[in-house]
Amino acid sequence: MGNTKSIKLNVGASPIWHKEGWVILDHKAKENTESVIRGDAKNIHLPDQSVSVLFCSHMLEHVPHYRIQQVLLEFSRVLEVGGTLRLLTPDLEKVAKAYVNKDDAFFKVAKEEDESIRQDLGYGGMMMNFLISPGQDTVMLTRDLKEFVGGYAHHYSYDLEMMSLLLKKCGFDPIIRSDFCGSHIEELKEPYHIKGLDPKWEPLNQDFYKKHKLVHEYKDGKYTINFQTTGFDRDPHTSLIVEARKVKHVSKDQVEDLNASTAKNYNRYGFSLLNDSSIREKLQAWGVNVSYRPDLKK
Numbered sequence: 001m002g003n004t005k006s007i008k009l010n011v012g013a014s015p016i017w018h019k020e021g022w023v024i025l026d027h028k029a030k031e032n033t034e035s036v037i038r039g040d041a042k043n044i045h046l047p048d049q050s051v052s053v054l055f056c057s058h059m060l061e062h063v064p065h066y067r068i069q070q071v072l073l074e075f076s077r078v079l080e081v082g083g084t085l086r087l088l089t090p091d092l093e094k095v096a097k098a099y100v101n102k103d104d105a106f107f108k109v110a111k112e113e114d115e116s117i118r119q120d121l122g123y124g125g126m127m128m129n130f131l132i133s134p135g136q137d138t139v140m141l142t143r144d145l146k147e148f149v150g151g152y153a154h155h156y157s158y159d160l161e162m163m164s165l166l167l168k169k170c171g172f173d174p175i176i177r178s179d180f181c182g183s184h185i186e187e188l189k190e191p192y193h194i195k196g197l198d199p200k201w202e203p204l205n206q207d208f209y210k211k212h213k214l215v216h217e218y219k220d221g222k223y224t225i226n227f228q229t230t231g232f233d234r235d236p237h238t239s240l241i242v243e244a245r246k247v248k249h250v251s252k253d254q255v256e257d258l259n260a261s262t263a264k265n266y267n268r269y270g271f272s273l274l275n276d277s278s279i280r281e282k283l284q285a286w287g288v289n290v291s292y293r294p295d296l297k298k
Helices: 065-078 092-100 104-113 122-131 160-169 206-211 267-275 277-285
Strands: 007-011 022-026 036-038 051-057 079-090 134-141 148-152 172-177 216-219 222-225 239-246
Touching (some): 065 079, 065 160, 092 104, 092 122, 092 239, 104 122, 267 277
Parallel strands (some): 022 036
Antiparallel strands (some): 079 239, 134 148, 216 222
């Protein structure tokens, strides 16, 4: 991949997504190609300020909140000054209001957008599924590292204020709540859809797949999918959609690490387990990188 001109990057797009002129970053990709980077959002293998537009849809909720600042700083690093960042993630405020108001109409549409939302624990169960949900992205073990607890997909949720505070620290301004497909960039107005079908948004659920004779299932540790996707914004009913402009280049050492803050929050306590030598030594023996230790910083 050459560095002669800036690129357009879709982070967490999934290997089945394709758009001419775009590059995707995804940890599920099998190999690097001209249009695919296999990797991690907190360590993007691209030069500083090499990206003109960065799009990220429904990936940040899969990132543990301990790492969100690292990821957003990495987005800022690869974006050129003046570049555009467009983010979609479940909207904590919308979901919380719907829970408090026992808004059955809201959750009915939400279940059409995401049929994996649990339905056996009432409104509370549906709300919590936006914050924390089962999946294959992150593994939880017991403290002694001897028992598998489960796999996680969603770890956290954000409202506009939370996301704005994070993005401003990382060199972005203004930070605007955007309408669905309401980007100032014409190309980003195309909704997420199945490649080959009309470019209009429809919830991608099992009814939709059956209607169009498509296969999308996870079985025995792997996905079977017989289609490609393209386009951008999705899930308008439940999404927080933010568009921001990078106004200055911010390095990681210029921003206070939220995980190391003793005055503002206790996130750093999540790393105090690494002070237990038995845990640290087991992790290192498994090849786990334990070099990031914000709890030890002054």
